[in-house]
Amino acid sequence: MIILLLYIFISLIPLVLIYYDNDFRIVIFHDSPYPLNSKELAYLFFYIWRDNFNFGIADVTGIPLSLFYLFIYILETITVDKALAQILLLFILNLLALYSIYLLAKDIGLNNSLALVASLLYSFNPYSLYYCWRIFNTNIFLYSVFPLYILSINKIYRDKKYKYVVLILISTVIAYPSFTNPAFFLSLFVALLIYLLTLSVLIKKSLIETFATFIIIIFPIFTLTFPVYTNLYFAVKENNIFTKDVIHSLVKIYEFNTHNVTLLNLFTLTAMPPVYENIEWYPFQDLYKTNNFTIALGLFIVFMLTLSSIIQKNRLIYDLLPYISLFLFASFFTFNNEFGHYIFSNLINLLAPWRDPYHKLGFIIALSLSLIFSKSLQLLIKLFAKNNYIRLFIYLLVMPILLFYLFPFFTLNFIPESLTYENTIITPFTQVIYDYSRVIEILKNDNSFNHSIDRILVYPFTNTLWCENGYLGSDILRLYGFNTISTLSHTNSLESIKFLENILENVTVIRQSNFVDIISRLGVKYILIRKQTCQRYLVDRAIVIKTILENKSNIIKVLETERFALFKIKNATVSRFAILTTTTTEDSNLDILNVLLTSRAVVASKVDPSTWELNVSSDTPFYLIFANSYDQYWEAYIYKNGTLVRTIKPISFYGIFNAFWINETGNLYIVVKYKLQEFFILFLLISFIFLSIFIFFIFHIKGDPLQ
Known part of the structure; x- marks a missing residue:
């Protein structure tokens, strides 16, 4: 109980203090967005097809985020404050991380004090949950429960307590949002397999029993993720996702993120360079890079392991070898040595999600090294149990190490305020969000604007989202659940990019009197101009487009600030579907602009993000054109007189x-x-x-089912 109260204090008090110091603001998640409209996004992300990325995209692995958004919605309902909801989220996850590693440390024989040391190292090392939170990704959930997975293996495999499968199930439910990125699922899967195999060697189990145990362990994980990853296979099996340019970029990112890593500084728990190099906060970038202190610390840990093994070799191997195996596994992908680079560059389709190896494998390294350090320290103290002076020296040496990790947290200086990127001040916090609040208010109060159907065209298009103006200029709308056409990223094909660049953002096309008719056929009802852009060369383009729109009689400017200008299309008849009457199915010679202008618009109703309904009357055969990105898994069911007469698969219309x-x-x-x-x-x-x-089977088995 005392330990639990201490963990509550450690997890809550610093967060509360920094909140009341007015420095804690809502974070916009990057890979896994923090929802500004959590209820809407919980519904939206449950569906595989999401339309708020340009013309829509099949986002199968986005489904686990629906659970995250639902959880955030519950917290927001409780706190009635988004910042407090985030405080509560961090409190729960950090408390869970602290206590779960404490239970695991006790399970491998650590005493209370050193189990506490292990938990602090796990929670506050440079790979920590707070690092995951600083880069705004939902692997914080997996980080929190990973020790429970390992504890469950110990109980099931070593102690034959099979009901711990329920703990694996609970852990998977908590970690589920992390599986948005397949790398986290694969890293968990391989880590559990390596740990189990190492344990099987130590306790001399047969391969058959080991395999059967692995099936028991992995089954609840697999069944929960089966709907997502099976659909992912269908979604990508015929698509060549990675072009040569993409592969080259991913390999470069991998090389950049690993070029300064060595085995020694990894083993010190201080190899992690922060994700931000020029930042206004406690100087992690100076402390956590390789220096004389980290080298000395690494040598000290190696010395402890060696010395401890002299007197308690068997027990040391039994307790630590599985974690050393986990550490080496994670290290293979984190080092920029010939092995790691060869594996990565030759298996790019499989390993591309690991292009940031610190981020994807840090929770494994953190768990392994926190336990290796603490267990070795306990064995070393036991070795010198009768020599109080040496024990005192060891304690004095350990205290600075703990303070080294805990200082940023307990000084409330673990949250970045801003950073500099390409001479631009960037912040992940939501001060800029409030600049867009007036846009959100206008869109929400416009009764003619259908939140789930209508689109917002955002100029100028950009590939760079990660900066204050450009990032929030497009994604702030998406985080509220609005559909946007806003970036050259998140497109399904090169043809889509060409369409965006050569038609929708073509100044000549925008000047045409029928431009409004064109974009109305694409579902556009509002246009947002970002006057300040991430890429500075786009500023002039934004000014030109803004000037053209101001001179159009069928477009009205409803709002302008220093940051943006918002335009609304007058009397827009928005339709995602159009009918093109033709005598042939070969229309490749037709001009796409003429098709958009001459085809007949059809009113349709959106049942949900993956279902549309419409009524059509035609005397001739026709093309039904659906203005969503082409995807082979859309199907049209044709009913006549209440009877299904035909099911039709789509064909790609102009590659878009x-x-x-x-x-x-x-x-x-x-x-x-x-x-x-x-x-x-x-x-x-x-x-x-x-x-x-x-x-049901697990709770009703009697005896050992593996015998």
Whole structure:
């Protein structure tokens, strides 16, 4: 109870102090966005097709974020304050991390004091949960529960307590948002396998029993992730995701992130250079880079391991070898040596998510080294149990090490305020959000604007999102759940990029009198001009586009600030569907602008992000053009007189949109569905059934099921 109260104090008090010091603001997550409209996004992310990325994108691995958004929505409902909700989130996750590593440390024989040391090292080292939070990613959930996975393996495999499978299930539910990135799922999977195999050698189990235990351990993890990753296979199996340029960029990122890492400084727990190099906070970049202190610390740890093994070799190996194995596994991908670089560059399709190895594997390194350090220290103290002077020396040596890690946290200086990137001051915090609050208010109060259907065109398009103006200029709308066409990123094809650059952002096209008709067919009802941009060369383009729009009679400027200008299309008839009547199915010679202008718009209703319904009347066969990014898994179900007469797969229309060749005539009722969503629901049901049977079996087994 005392330990738990101490952990509550450690987790809560600094966060509360920094909140009341008015320095704690809402963070905009980068890879996994912090929701400004959590309720809407919890619903949106449950569906595989998400339309708030340009013309839409199949985001299968985004589904785990729905659980994260739902959790945040609950916290926001409790606190009635988004910043307090974030405080509560960090408090819960850090308390969980501290206590879970404490339980694991006790399980491998650490006393109370050194189990406390291990928990502090795990929570506040440079790979820590707070580092994960500083780069705004949901692997903070996996970081918090990873010790519980290892503890469960010990209990199931070593002690034959099979009901600990339930703890694995609970841990997976908590860690689920982390699996948005497949790298975290794969790193967990491989780490558990390596740990179990190492343990099997130490306690001399057969391969059959080891394999059976692994199946028991991995089954609840697999069943929970099965709907996501099975759908991911369908989504990418026929797509060449990584071009040569992308592979080259990923390898360069990997090289940059690992060029200064060596085995020695990894082993010191201080190898982690911060994600920000020029930052206004406690100077981690000076402390956590390799220097004489970290080298000395690394040598001290090696010395402790060697000396301890002299007197307690068997017990030391039993307790520490699995963690040394985990550490070496993570290190293979973190070093920029010939092995790591060869593996990464030759298996780029599999390992691309690991292009930031610190970020993806840090929780494994942190767990391993915090336990190795603490256990070795305990064995070393035991070695000199009768020599009080040497024991005192060891304690005096350890205290500065702990203070080294804890100082930034207990000085409340673990949160960055700003950084400099390409001579631009950047902040991940939401001061800029409030500059966009007036835009959000206008959009929410416009009864003619359909939040789930209508789009916002954001100029100028950019590839750079990670800076104060450009990042929030587009993504602030997405975090509220609005649909945007705003960036050259998040597109499904090179043709989409060409369409964005050569047509939608072409000044000549924008000057045309029929420009409003063109963008209305794409579902656009508002246009936002970012007057300040990440890429400075785009400023002049933004000014030119703004001037053109101001001179158009069918567009009205509703708001302008120093940062942006917001325009609304007058009397816009927005439709995602258009009918192109033709006598042939070969239309490659037609001009896409003429198609958008001459085709007949059809009113459709959006049932959910993966289902649309519309009624069509036509005397001739026609193309039904759906202005979402082309994806082979959209299907059109044609009903006539209440009967399904045909199911039609799409063809790529100009390499951009989905088009369905409808050979039926008359009054038709058409339902357009995204097939992968049906697969997901089916696989979710299969997972639930198998998981229920599995849990029932675990709670009703008698004796050892592996014998």
